[in-house]
Amino acid sequence: MTQLATTTDLPAKRAALMWFRDDLRIEDNPALVQACQEGAVVCIYIFDDSPVRRAMGAASRWWLAQSLRALSQDLAKIGGSLNLLKGDPAQLLPRLVKEGEFGSIFWNRRYGASEIALDTQLKSDLTGLGIKVSSFNGHLLNEPWTVTTKTGTPCKVFTPYWRAAREKGEPSAPLPAPTKMAAAALPASWAIHALTVEALALEPTKPDWSGGMRQAWQPGAAGARANLERFLDEGLAGYGENRNRPDMRATSHLSPHLRFGEISINQVWHVTEAARLGGTAKAPADDFAKFASELGWREFSNHLLFHNPDLATKNYNPRFDAFPWDTNAKALAAWQRGQTGYPIVDAGMRELWATGWMHNRVRMIVGSFLVKHLLLDWRLGEDWFWDTLVDADPANNAASWQWIAGSGADAAPYFRIFNPMTQGEKFDPKGDYVRKWVPELSNLPIKYLNQPWTAPQGLLLAAGVTLGQSYPQPIVEHDKARQRALAAFKALKPDDDFARNGE
Numbered sequence: 071m072t073q074l075a076t077t078t079d080l081p082a083k084r085a086a087l088m089w090f091r092d093d094l095r096i097e098d099n100p101a102l103v104q105a106c107q108e109g110a111v112v113c114i115y116i117f118d119d120s121p122v123r124r125a126m127g128a129a130s131r132w133w134l135a136q137s138l139r140a141l142s143q144d145l146a147k148i149g150g151s152l153n154l155l156k157g158d159p160a161q162l163l164p165r166l167v168k169e170g171e172f173g174s175i176f177w178n179r180r181y182g183a184s185e186i187a188l189d190t191q192l193k194s195d196l197t198g199l200g201i202k203v204s205s206f207n208g209h210l211l212n213e214p215w216t217v218t219t220k221t222g223t224p225c226k227v228f229t230p231y232w233r234a235a236r237e238k239g240e241p242s243a244p245l246p247a248p249t250k251m252a253a254a255a256l257p258a259s260w261a262i263h264a265l266t267v268e269a270l271a272l273e274p275t276k277p278d279w280s281g282g283m284r285q286a287w288q289p290g291a292a293g294a295r296a297n298l299e300r301f302l303d304e305g306l307a308g309y310g311e312n313r314n315r316p317d318m319r320a321t322s323h324l325s326p327h328l329r330f331g332e333i334s335i336n337q338v339w340h341v342t343e344a345a346r347l348g349g350t351a352k353a354p355a356d357d358f359a360k361f362a363s364e365l366g367w368r369e370f371s372n373h374l375l376f377h378n379p380d381l382a383t384k385n386y387n388p389r390f391d392a393f394p395w396d397t398n399a400k401a402l403a404a405w406q407r408g409q410t411g412y413p414i415v416d417a418g419m420r421e422l423w424a425t426g427w428m429h430n431r432v433r434m435i436v437g438s439f440l441v442k443h444l445l446l447d448w449r450l451g452e453d454w455f456w457d458t459l460v461d462a463d464p465a466n467n468a469a470s471w472q473w474i475a476g477s478g479a480d481a482a483p484y485f486r487i488f489n490p491m492t493q494g495e496k497f498d499p500k501g502d503y504v505r506k507w508v509p510e511l512s513n514l515p516i517k518y519l520n521q522p523w524t525a526p527q528g529l530l531l532a533a534g535v536t537l538g539q540s541y542p543q544p545i546v547e548h549d550k551a552r553q554r555a556l557a558a559f560k561a562l563k564p565d566d567d568f569a570r571n572g573e
């Protein structure tokens with residue numbers, strides 16, 4: 071009796087749970103703002119090790135560790151603290167709620183099928199346990215189901231998608247970070263479950279291969295903000311052209327920050343808009359529009375993922391189910407290690423390995439090389455990127471790989487086969503990018519840098535290059551590979567009856 075009476079007296083005082091997921095920030099975090107309005111808050115992050123959901127790749131795990139440290143510090147500044155747990159949220163959260171004194175739980179939504187299934191189950195289980203469950207949009211300008219074609223169906227083509235999205239009006243203004251939090255503790259019985267970042271074992275130790283990533287990045291909200299400001303000062307003017315140049319720092323480098331929600335898309339949008347209106351970013355309107363449309367591709371990818379839950383594993387265009395992919399393990403390994411003999415491809419794959427990131431133009435070149443020159447299944451590329459990218463994203467990675475393969479929505483036409491030599495010459499005109507990542511070729515003159523096998527023997531010798539020893543011979547011959555790909559893709563006729571007019 072006494073216990074019952076106490077429980078009914080409690081709700082107004084019971085703590086709120088704030089469950090951080092892909093929103094590792096305190097600014098413009100709608101779930102956090104609402105949680106703080108409930109009174110005392112227990113902040114948690116659960117490293118999800120359930121096999122039901124796709125495990126994070128190694129580079130993403132490294133990023134996550136740094137991001138959790140940064141979030142902990144940001145929370146501490148406003149009086150909060152971050153509790154780290156590990157396990158399956160479907161089991162952990164109901165237990166936590168049963169053993170603690172919680173009145174409510176708050177989170178920001180995700181859009182992958184297994185994440186939605188988890189949230190739906192939890193919503194029902196936790197509501198059944200008597201606590202209020204509230205979820206928010208903290209990840210997208212427009213949630214996937216809010217943008218449709220004129221007839222109300224999901225969009226299949228980017229341009230009309232983005233037009234419809236823009237017609238929905240300006241994104242909402244970012245919410246300020248709470249200035250003060252009343253932090254509550256986990257129940258005493260849970261002290262043994264709370265872990266340090268180190269105990270989550272997210273970072274590589276033997277060997278520690280994260281040196282290049284540490285040098286290249288500052289994970290966390292402050293690093294995100296710094297990248298955005300630097301981009302507005304130095305990258306935005308000329309973005310439309312220069313974004314294709316891997317030898318320049320002309321793009322925002324916001325992708326891992328956005329992936330982990332260290333900065334919100336609303337913040338990026340509004341800070342950029344303020345720079346445009348205030349004239350502080352001296353860039354032509356076209357550059358702003360181009361940058362906005364790249365953010366639009368992120369939105370479109372999430373739209374595709376939501377409506378096609380198997381986007382990372384199943385051809386969006388089912389005609390590709392019959393495609394005769396090759397299974398050449400040696401070729402795959404050469405591609406992964408940056409040893410294909412095509413310098414721009416190898417430079418990209420080595421940049422990826424060292425820094426966890428690759429320039430977008432080069433992602434397209436190496437992607438095309440994998441699926442067209444090597445005729446290897448796009449899923450092998452998606453999987454490698456998933457493991458090695460710090461920005462590995464369930465929506466962007468899957469949608470981009472299907473786009474490259476031609477099996478995706480609004481995809482590259484089958485006859486578009488990137489020529490790695492001319493792409494290198496055009497987008498890395500002085501060869502700075504290739505020389506940086508493929509230093510064994512750095513003494514070659516630009517004329518031969520993208521096709522060292524055409525250089526005279528004496529010149530190769532003078533540049534210290536021995537093909538087949540210091541640098542590989544091309545693993546496939548470009549012209550032959552191109553003909554083979556054209557024949558295979560043409561036989562499939564992927565463009566004939568699919569989607570290209572399907573708004």
Ligand code: FAD
Nearest residue numbers: 321322323324325364367368430433461462463466467470
């Ligand atoms: P910016 O040019 O500054 O663009 C700003 C933001 O817009 C990016 O941070 C990103 O969030 C978004 N964006 C830009 N281009 C795209 C695009 N084509 N599709 C979707 N969103 C885009 N991006 C990821 O975030 N995660 C991935 O796992 C990923 N995998 C890719 C795989 C392949 C094969 C290809 C071709 C592209 C992939 N991309 C992925 C898209 C793109 O390459 C990166 O978003 C971009 O290079 C990140 O650099 P940035 O932040 O400087 O981009």
